[in-house]
Amino acid sequence: MFRAGLSLAGAVRRSARAPSPGPHDLATRWTHRLGLAFLGGALALTLAATWVVERGGDAQTLQAMLAAAQPGDTVVVSPGRYEGSFTVPAGVMLVGAGAGSATLDGGGAERTVGLQRGAGIRGFTITGGLRGIEGLGANQVTDNVVEENGPSSSGAGMFLLGCGAVITTNVIRGNSATLRGGGAYLFLAPTTTCEAGDEAPQVSNNLFVDNDAAQGSGLAVRDSGSPPWDQRWPVMTHNTLAGNPSAPQGGTIFLFSDSAVYDLPTPSGVITSNVISGNPGGGIAQYIYGGMPGYTYGPQIRDNLLFRNGPPVLQAPATGIGMHGNLQADPLFVDEAAGDYRLQPGSPAVDTGEEMPDMDLAGRPRPMDGDLDGASVSDRGALEESGEAGPIQMAQGATVSWPLRDGALAYHLYRGSLTHLLAGGPYTQSEEDSPWAMQWCFLTGSELVDDTLPPPHEPLYYLVTPVTAVEGSLGFDSSRQERPLTNACP
Numbered sequence: 001m002f003r004a005g006l007s008l009a010g011a012v013r014r015s016a017r018a019p020s021p022g023p024h025d026l027a028t029r030w031t032h033r034l035g036l037a038f039l040g041g042a043l044a045l046t047l048a049a050t051w052v053v054e055r056g057g058d059a060q061t062l063q064a065m066l067a068a069a070q071p072g073d074t075v076v077v078s079p080g081r082y083e084g085s086f087t088v089p090a091g092v093m094l095v096g097a098g099a100g101s102a103t104l105d106g107g108g109a110e111r112t113v114g115l116q117r118g119a120g121i122r123g124f125t126i127t128g129g130l131r132g133i134e135g136l137g138a139n140q141v142t143d144n145v146v147e148e149n150g151p152s153s154s155g156a157g158m159f160l161l162g163c164g165a166v167i168t169t170n171v172i173r174g175n176s177a178t179l180r181g182g183g184a185y186l187f188l189a190p191t192t193t194c195e196a197g198d199e200a201p202q203v204s205n206n207l208f209v210d211n212d213a214a215q216g217s218g219l220a221v222r223d224s225g226s227p228p229w230d231q232r233w234p235v236m237t238h239n240t241l242a243g244n245p246s247a248p249q250g251g252t253i254f255l256f257s258d259s260a261v262y263d264l265p266t267p268s269g270v271i272t273s274n275v276i277s278g279n280p281g282g283g284i285a286q287y288i289y290g291g292m293p294g295y296t297y298g299p300q301i302r303d304n305l306l307f308r309n310g311p312p313v314l315q316a317p318a319t320g321i322g323m324h325g326n327l328q329a330d331p332l333f334v335d336e337a338a339g340d341y342r343l344q345p346g347s348p349a350v351d352t353g354e355e356m357p358d359m360d361l362a363g364r365p366r367p368m369d370g371d372l373d374g375a376s377v378s379d380r381g382a383l384e385e386s387g388e389a390g391p392i393q394m395a396q397g398a399t400v401s402w403p404l405r406d407g408a409l410a411y412h413l414y415r416g417s418l419t420h421l422l423a424g425g426p427y428t429q430s431e432e433d434s435p436w437a438m439q440w441c442f443l444t445g446s447e448l449v450d451d452t453l454p455p456p457h458e459p460l461y462y463l464v465t466p467v468t469a470v471e472g473s474l475g476f477d478s479s480r481q482e483r484p485l486t487n488a489c490p
């Protein structure tokens with residue numbers, strides 16, 4: 001966070017530049033944190049500000065805040081709809097209240113959000129632009145819904161200079177490009193905005209759905225660079241790309257190099273553990289203009305699950321269906337027609353991915369033991385199947401029930417004292433822990449009648465696990481730790 005040249009005097013100047021409240025119910029403020037850094041034998045002051053656009057603030061306020069922000073600052077936006085075209089200055093993070101409650105609407109503008117080098121955006125719905133997001137390098141795009149942008153020629157949802165880009169846990173849907181990259185377009189090229197330390201772009205835990213383009217309906221990546229940028233194909237893991245109507249036959253992931261001259265045979269980048277299903281324009285397609293047959297270019301493509309895609313299903317050098325763990329099988333989405341792309345138990349995507357992100361699109365921890373074989377392994381795709389039993393319900397105060405789970409031979413039901421749990425007791429309590437502790441082991445149905453009435457101020461709780469060859473998970477607590485099984489059923 002150290003930046004030379006900033007001083008307390010600089011902070012005062014910025015305070016004076018902060019926009020004053022307008023005629024509406026505007027409330028704007030900024031805070032800053034100070035730290036000391038030791039550099040070159042002298043103590044120097046570092047400063048990063050948080051600008052807050054509070055409830056009632058409008059697009060004009062947001063524009064003014066962004067104009068005043070400087071590298072390292074964060075601009076925080078309250079719930080609301082902000083219409084216009086916004087530019088996030090270099091090194092500034094724009095944070096919304098969540099995609100469900102903060103919207104940036106381009107209103108038909110050429111772009112909804114522009115990110116200068118090193119700028120990022122998190123927690124918004126971004127819509128209504130001919131292009132949703134335009135980025136100039138080293139940009140972070142996380143936890144957003146990017147939808148209904150376009151039409152533009154390429155990169156309707158987002159068009160990013162790829163060096164150092166991080167695109168994680170976004171829902172990217174309904175964006176339309178006439179040529180390439182309906183959902184997203186990554187351009188890998190040496191430009192003045194790329195710096196030597198920039199990492200390869202990362203694209204993980206995103207859902208691409210219903211995006212349209214002639215080539216790369218979900219994502220297009222163009223390598224137009226000479227060294228070192230030819231070395232940095234993206235790391236693209238654990239995304240779900242479904243129902244993107246690309247045509248004609250350009251793939252929902254489209255990778256291309258302008259010339260083999262740019263593309264050295266050094267391995268770089270990996271496309272792994274993605275679920276690619278129901279895309280009529282194809283799965284993964286890679287083209288090298290001027291490339292030589294049999295020559296290995298571009299990222300490694302491995303351990304992806306492809307299903308019901310039009311041709312080409314997987315067209316890339318040195319890989320194919322059945323090679324390097326790339327499978328063709330039904331991912332068994334919970335309810336694709338209703339837009340529910342979670343995996344059913346028994347999906348071939350469950351416990352067959354690589355270990356990359358430690359959380360999924362929904363914020364659930366990875367890996368989880370979805371196939372209940374005793375080993376926690378990441379799933380392919382953006383959403384991790386839990387391996388837990390379904391949610392418990394209570395009816396009429398006596399009947400405890402839970403949904404049946406595919407593959408479960410039986411269920412263990414545990415009852416315990418909440419008071420004892422909150423005092424540090426175990427989840428699966430013994431009679432020594434509490435006279436109210438109880439285990440019902442190897443239940444074969446999906447409900448149990450428990451007539452026990454606890455006394456006042458002695459709340460009881462129930463936990464249920466599915467049993468296959470081994471006992472499944474008790475689920476995860478609020479700190480994302482798996483609940484331990486201390487007094488398990490025998």
Ligand SMILES: [Ca+2]
Nearest residue numbers: 368370377379
């Ligand atoms: Ca798993």
